[in-house]
Amino acid sequence: MVPTNSLDSRPAAAGPFDLEAYLKERRPLVEAALDQALALRYPETLYESMRYSLLAGGKRLRPILCLATCELAGGSLAVAMPTACALEMIHTMSLIHDDLPSMDNDDYRRGRLTNHKVYGDDVAILAGDALLTYAFEHVATQTHGADPVRVLRVVAGLGKAVGGEGLVGGQVVDLASEGNPNVTLETLNYIHNHKTAALLEISVTSGAILAGADEEAIESLRQYAQRIGLAFQIVDDILDITSTSETLGKSVGKDITAQKVTYPSLWGIEESRRQANQLIEEAKESLAGFGELNRPLLAIADYIVARTY
């Protein structure tokens, strides 16, 4: 399997891949594009609130994955950047809404007060709405140099990943399962595949779609994304038990307080870690057909289980 516009004629890279240097280069690119994409304007309170959460830091994993797969398939960073920004806008919306008193009721996120603590519930809800809708506008109006059919496919994929068949569906089942000790592994998998893995899946596939990757390559990336997506949430649940609020920048111990069934509550921490590691190995196997170009994605997969925040 060879990605369209293959760059396989490049010399093979030597030595281990330096993910730290790669993230250090990519994060500021994303930060600058986000800052530029969302200028402060009237009504200032709304835009301040949107920018407060959007520019609050975070790992920027979703945009970085999108940029990586665009490059993997022979596309430029510029083609994928509007979609990369849109992914972060959508993710930020989900965090703002997830933290609301009627949802998880959290006071801290990304090391600072949550959006509603600063701007009030009303503005926080509206800032989430505006980030979500602007994300689609941004992709549709700012993506240049890609076949419009591909852009349309990305827009449709984003909609599916966020709506009732994706993130929102997962959040609803998650909230409904709070306090229910009989939640099954099947339901838990549904929750995590929808609330977390669906957005990671379109983060990974969208860059490749924009670059014109063939269907076989897109399918391999989809499998990679589903596996890292589930592993990501297992690790999130472990960190909620083992880490500190200073390190995570958000409150910890929430799952136990909310009496949520999680992978660690079902399997214990060690077994959950083992399952996450196994998913990561399987995710990496999905990339076998890409040759040396898969190095950033392999390193990001390892980072997902090794991360401390």
Ligand SMILES: C=C(C)CCOP(=O)(O)OP(=O)(O)O
């Ligand atoms: C989907 C989940 C588990 C919410 C947190 O996502 P991240 O851990 O990617 O949050 P940031 O780094 O973007 O703040």
